[in-house]
Amino acid sequence: CKKFLDQPALGYYSDADLFSNEATAKTAVNAAYIPLTFTDASSNPVWVLGDVATDDVVIGGNAGEQADYTAIDLYNILPGNAAVQSLWARYYDGINRCNVITDGLTADNANISETARTQLLSQAKFLRAYYYFMLTNFYGNIPLRLKVSTLADAALAASPQAQVYTQIEKDLTEAAAGLPQKWDSNTDQGRATKGAALALLAKASLFQQKYAQAIQYSEQVEALGYALTDRFADNFNASAKTNSEVIFSVWHVRGSQPSQGNSLNYWFAPRSLNGAGTFFPTQSLVNNFEANDPRLDLTIERAGKPYYDSTFDPSWSSTGYLSKKHIQPVSEVPTTTKNDGNLNYEALRFADLLLIKAEALNESGQSAAALVPLNKVRERARKNYDGTPPADLLAAITVVNQSDLRDVIRRERRSELALEFQRFFDVIRYGQAYADAAMKPGSPNFNYTNNRFFPIPQTELNANGKL
Amino acid sequence: AAASTQAQTAPDSLKRRPDSTAKAQSPPDSVLKIQPASTPPVNVPQTPNPVKTATPASAGQNTLTKTSRPNASDTTSRVLKGIVKDEKGVPIPGAIVQVVGKPNKATTDADGRFTINLPDRNASIQVLFIGYATRTLKPGSQTEVSVSLVPSNQKLDDVVVTGYSSQQKKDLTGAVSQIKSSDIDNMPVGGVDQVLQGKAAGVSVTQGTGAPGEGIAVRIRGVGTINNNNPLYVIDGVPSTSGINQISPTDIESISILKDASSASIYGARASNGVVVVTTKKGKSGKSTVNLSQYTGVQVHGDLIKMANTPQYVAAFNAAAAADGRTQIPASLAASLPDVNWQKEVLQPALINNSNLSVSGGNETGNYLVAANYYKQDGLINNSAYDRFNLRTAVNSTLSKIFSTGLNLNLSYAKTKQVGASGDGFGNGNQGASVMRYALFRTPATPVFKANGDYVDLPENSNFFGDGLNPVGYADNFDRNNNAYSALGNVFLEAKIIDGLKFRTTLGGTLVITDFKQFFKIWGDRAQNSPGSLARSNANQLDYNWTNTLTYNMKFGEKHNLNILAGTENIKSRTNGLSASRSIFPNQSEDFQYLDNGIGVQQNGENESRWALFSLFGRADYQYADKYLASFTVRRDGSSRLNPVNRYGNFYSGSVGWRLDQEAFLKNFKSLSMLKLRASIGQTGNQEISNYAYTSLNSFVGFYPFGGTSVIGNSLTSRGNANITWETSTQTNFGLDAGFFDNKLQFSADYFIRDNSDILFANPLPPSAGGGGSPYVNAGKVRNQGLELQISYRDQISENWSYDVSGNMATLKNKVLSLAGSSIVGGRIDNEYYATLTAVGQPIGAFYLLPMEGIFQNDLDIFTHAYQGTGIQPGDVKYKDSNGDGIIDEKDREFAGSPIPKLTYGFTGNLKFKQFDLSVFFQGAYGNKLYNQVATDTEGFYRAFNITERVATGSWNGEGSTNQFPRLTWSSASSTNNKRPSTRFLEDGSYLRLKNLQIGYSLSPKVLSALKIASMRIYVSGQNLLTFTKYTGLDPEIYTSSNGQGDGVRAVGIDWGTYPSARVYTLGLNLNF
Helix, strand or coil: CHHHHCCCCCCCECHHHHCCCHHHHHHHHHHHHHHHCCCCCCCCCHHHHHHHCCCCEEECCCCCCCHHHHHHHCCCCCCCCHHHHHHHHHHHHHHHHHHHHHHHCCCCCCCCCHHHHHHHHHHHHHHHHHHHHHHHHHHCCEECCCCCCCCCCCCCCEECHHHHHHHHHHHHHHHHHHCCCCCCCHHHCCCCCHHHHHHHHHHHHHHCCCHHHHHHHHHHHHCCCCCCCCCHHHHHCHHHCCCCCEEEEECCCCCCCCCCCECHHHHHCCHHHCCCCCEEECHHHHHHCCCCCHHHHHHEECCCCEECCEECCHHHCCCCCEECCCCCCCCCCCHHHCCCECCCEEEEEHHHHHHHHHHHHHHCCCHHHHHHHHHHHHHHHHHCCCCCCCCCCCCCCCCCCHHHHHHHHHHHHHHHCCCCCCHHHHHHHCCHHHHHHHHCCCCCCCCHHHHCCCCCCHHHHHHCCCC | CHHHHHHHHCCCCCCCCCCHHHCCCCCCHHHCCCCCCCCCCCCCCCCCCHHHHCCCCCCCCCCCHHHCCCCCCCCCCEEEEEEEECCCCCECCCCEEEECCCCCEEECCCCCEEEEEECCCCCCEEEECCCECCEEECCCCCCEEEEECCEHHHCCCCEEEECCEEEEHHHCCCCEEEEEHHHHCCCCCCCHHHHCCCCCCCEEEEECCCCCCCCEEEEECCCCCCCCCCCEEEECCEEECCHHHHCCHHHEEEEEEECCHHHHHHHHHHCCCCEEEEEECCCCCEEEEEEEEEEEEEEECCCCCCECCHHHHHHHHHHHHHHHCCCCCCHHHHHCCCCCCHHHHHECCEEEEEEEEEEEEEECCEEEEEEEEEEEEECCECCCEEEEEEEEEEEEEECCCCEEEEEEEEEEEEEEECCCCCCCCCCCCCCCCCHHHHHHHCCCCCCCECCCCCECCCCCCHHHHCCCCCHHHHHHCEEEEEEEEEEEEEEEEEEEEECCEEEEEEEEEEEEEEEEEEEECCCCCCCCCCCCEEEEEEEEEEEEEEEEEEEEEEEECCCEEEEEEEEEEEEEEEEEEEEEEEECCCCCCHHHCCHHHCCCCEEEEEEEEEEEEEEEEEEEEEEECCCEEEEEEEEEEEECCCCHHHCEEEEEEEEEEEEHHHCHHHCCCCCEEEEEEEEEEEEEEECCCCCCCCCCEEEEEEEEEECCEEEEEEEEEECCCCCCCCEEEEEEEEEEEEEECCCCEEEEEEEEEEEEECCEECCCCCHHHCCCECCCEECEEEEEEEEEEEEEEEEECCCCEEEEEEEEEEECEEEEEEECCCCEEEEEEECCEEEEEECCCCCCCEEEEECEEEECCCHHHHHHCCECCCCCCCCCEEECCCCCCCECCHHHCEECCCCCCCEEEEEEEEEEECCEEEEEEEEEEECCEEECCCHHHHCCCCCCCCCEHHHHHHCCCCCCCCCCCCCCCCCHHHHHHHCCCEHHHEEECCEEEEEEEEEEEECCHHHHHHHCCCEEEEEEEEEEEEEEECCCCCCCCCCECCCHHHHHHHHECECCCCCCCCEEEEEEEEEEC
């Protein structure tokens, strides 16, 4: 009768089973990448918190339709806001999946070769750092969980942001040491690399105003051989996913079930093309582009320009503009499967790194040196002019006054990385004066002290008594 | 006498009328309807305890010698003619009529008629028929009499089926409610669980929605746990959590609800939510009978919500647009708009039909019953329906003096067509967003169809008229079919080893194969469901039980009586599921809705799970002098669901009873027929947790396409807790049963305290702990206490008039006594916002909301009130600063009532006049709250959705205008504020409903004999004809939304725009041959 009562869990791995060989251990690492994707863009609302919340984008749709996203746009943000909740839950889910690996893949595991174990652990650490980087920049002081949570530590107090950053740097340093420069197999494209870890270290250092480190890590990345692509649009093109500029991409493919497609294509496309029409770039963003900047028409759709293979009608958007990033032509993704795009999201690209380096150099008093990476970015942009560029188009910057150059770099960053969900981080870290000037015209309710971070979600407060 | 009767009736639920030796009990007095043609009712001595009049077994004995006093004044012999009929008025051929104490004897002919010689005027005659209680009467000077016999197995008043056995009601010491087939017959309901509603005190029955085939929540004595609260069903000895859906209400003989620990604890670890023991109909010894019953009816919608019509909507829209500076609807456009009542478009009259045919009979060595039933209920909303076909057979056979055997088998096929019936479609596993929800949202200014007959999808001018789905098109193109094929039954072998000692072994089980098919057509011009997909899934679940019991009845001396039961039970369950889907169907017609015809993405899956339970149990019942009763039960259960080191649990219960009516000091109270006091205490368990809760599990969480090649991801999906143990319910019960005036008036009261401790629950971890299910913990303690009253009175006023009335009511107080860890939220009502909090000192799933205080009337009001946020204006909703910190935020939420009714009640009245009968059944609940979630949108007016008339016309429009409905505005700050989840949308959910009203007519014997049929009754009936409630939603009788299913009892009473119950009018016929 003892046997009668022994009923094993069929089709499940116990914790020990999961790490009993390399192949299944690898599946645990694969799982940790999944929360990065935009298969359901409403559950990964980094685009709402990253851009809709800023002066670059307003929420689209008829009045009242996207009430919670509108609330973010206009800063009527309650802790129950859907976007605030979803991003938190999704990125912490990613962290937990990383913790499953760091808990389970212990040093005494003899079933998996040391090389494999190092690579698997390093990927987990990179991803954990990435998720924490996003979370601490959106929410500030947050619970720091480095092991799979149990009932006993379910309630956990928030750690100060500095402590979160310390862990991010530790994870990234270890990841950089353990990750390959390049994955040999085509079927490993998209896994974290040494370059990705170093680039995120550079970014994290800059965000903490650790300029020397930011410069040092940037140089290490440069040394790995990344280069700007000639065609700016290759970074937003499904047929150029592995271009030389990619440092870390979130991959998507079409036609899978469960979907592994990119649904931003649906959320950002106009309703007339069966999209949701929720993401409208602002005049303020358009104005940020210098005259004739070829990136403008590669970033933003406007009157008189073809919208890929469709004819654009400015009435499709309340601002008259639509995003061209994260969007695919109807010939690539028909209107019937709008939310199943195969565009990757380039979370870290070399242009970002060059601008990180430029900013770090300028802030650390090496303004002249800062011009080098900055002008590389401008030069590539200039190359994208259709026809013979005007002589003064995106001329090389020569300003060496630190304060003036700071403004130039900030403007460049806004143009180059527009609509790539970076704006909120930049606006906030540039400080209150910049933020108020940027945000208040569109969102009078914006209050730097209260709004530099999003509120800790209500669902977290409900279940975590230590917050 | 009592002992021998006990021996005959105690054995089990299957053996109803095995042989002629058990016929000797006299019928319960009040069921008796013997009507000699022209004299007052025959004087049948009434005794407080009918059993005491039971005769020795041999037929033909004079049982009523006292009534046949010789009278010397008239000794003239004469001829008596008569007719013998059954309880339905059908003549009985072959019945024996004999004169008491004389050899004179006659047998009724094919028409039930007899002629017999009476030796004198004081002679009594006795009428005997197998399967019926023997009747004795004194014709006096009559020359013609009509004798009605009552089947002896209809003595359900006296015998109560309990766990693994049955008991005489008089000997019962536990709290058991009983429902008989007569309470169920002709109720136009689809499921057995529905018939429990309002019929038994302390049993709360709520349907999820009004959709056909919708699940029913049965709660016995409250909500004991945050975990599964469903009772255990035992159908003809087969324990099942779902089998109740597989049988037809017309097949039910009786239902016993074991409410207290004393009666339920023999089911141990599965009994903490109470046990519902269902006994199906069996053949009766005697002549074969054919029964045909049929009803057909129409269902229509009840009262609708008063929504704004087009002019009202346009006015409200323009008022908001003017306030916010948006474009108004131009007058020219407004003049040409249609005016559609979407509720009426969606809720169309629908048919309901039930046909039942059964043939049964038997003799002294066996009996049989075969029955077929077809039930069909179309839904008020297109594409929703429930059809069920049942075939049932029950055979019992006495093989020898020692052995007997039997078989019960119920085969059923049920098909449920589902539309979105509740919820907003959020989350996995629900049925999609409610059609009613969209019907309420859609503005009246949008037509249903275009001129070419296509559905209007996205309205023209969606900035004015919204972007909600066309509910008619949505329902029409939403094809979701659930087919369930099931077999439920058992075979048994019984051996009477020696007198009083009996062994029985039963092999029973259920096999349920569910077959699901869902097809989403592409329709409308927005391609909402593109690319079109077909999903199929198939699951088969086999549960079997092997049960062995040994019973021994002993009698010591004159006064001691002991019954002992011991048994073992093995239960095992295995479920296997297969699923497959494809997308993109170039041909969407029904003939091509097969997987092979999809050209897009293919997906498939399989899973299997198993659990097992092994149990030992025993019971001892002791009676002393028929006055003092005691009972003791023990069960030891081992479950595969718990960690092997602590998988066994023991459950005990004990009870005592005292029959005061048997005491000498009460013998003089003639009006008192029965009085008994009962008390019981005991424990039961709950093991309804996931199958492998004690260990952490990792499994598939998705794919990731590295380099364009998808690879699988596995991660933590379920956290284990090695220390979990049984949830235990400890229940104390005090009861009183009383009968007066020869039991015409019966009264029963029970008071209980039920403490569920170590409740098993997976308390959600905070989102920062990441995915992977929360571990189950023994999370706390919950107390339910309540008082249950049941009262009935039945009387025969005259030959033509009789009536009975009965009522039941139950109070319930539910309170969480302790909780491990933090309070538990539940009941999502907005994105990630939850309406309930389960906290210590409050009922489970109590509403926890921001209290609305009124409407800000002016700027000073805003200025002097606690800070509610930027952009608040006069006319916006004012909330209470509960914690007095000067800021309105989530910390100001307060407990605002519970969805658990404080009081539930039912009332039934039956009246018979000659051939006519009338019955009414009311049912209601009091003291519960409902959160009208859909009103957040239909009264929160923040986008182009339709709104209720009262909001369209009664909103704040200046200081002093109203303190109830805020101003019309869509401004982000104001509308975010005004539609905040708060007590603004919380309403009183009390209701009283006329559940059933029925008028019947039975054909008179003259007509019957002309038609050559035994009996015939026709009736008309109406269901849900009247509802008294303050609730402003469509139907107060809602339980939970498909969104809230995962939250269980923490998400009860939230109305997302629920599919309403129908008002049903039926015409029915009952025919016996």
